[in-house]
Amino acid sequence: MTLTALFAKKEYSVTVKAEDNGKVEPSGKQTVKKGYNLLIKAIPNSCYQFDKWEVSDGLKVKNPSSASTEVENVTKNGTVTATFKKTKYNIKVSISGSGKGSVSPRDGGPYECNKIV
Numbered sequence: 001m002t003l004t005a006l007f008a009k010k011e012y013s014v015t016v017k018a019e020d021n022g023k024v025e026p027s028g029k030q031t032v033k034k035g036y037n038l039l040i041k042a043i044p045n046s047c048y049q050f051d052k053w054e055v056s057d058g059l060k061v062k063n064p065s066s067a068s069t070e071v072e073n074v075t076k077n078g079t080v081t082a083t084f085k086k087t088k089y090n091i092k093v094s095i096s097g098s099g100k101g102s103v104s105p106r107d108g109g110p111y112e113c114n115k116i117v
Contacts, residue, residue, distance in 0.1 A: 013032075014038055014059065014071055015079040019081060019082065022042055022043055023042075025041045034075055036074055037074070038074060039069075040070065042067040043067070044084050049084065049087050050082065050084060053083075055080050057076055059080060087113040089113065090110050
């Protein structure tokens with residue numbers, strides 16, 4: 001009689017989600033084999049920019065400040081969440097030519113996207 005042992009690689013669930021103002025790829029619960037990496041990408045909505053990845057349950061993200069990165073060496077279940085922040089711009093205001101007039105405001109910002117100044 002011959003006995004053969006079959007071993008299955010352990011798998012874990014990594015939930016990938018986004019806060020408001022963006023989306024992620026892939027989205028939802030992903031099955032990852034033990035020790036493997038999971039590629040993730042955050043895509044901000046208009047007037048927003050990617051901020052960072054937040055992780056739970058001891059998962060590790062290769063580059064938490066990059067919109068496209070990897071969850072590394074998965075050895076447990078957990079969640080990664082993409083966070084976004086409002087895009088802001090600095091504006092340089094100046095007066096040229098002769099004559100009278102003024103410009104307001106003159107501070108240059110930062111101003112949030114779509115804000116009328």
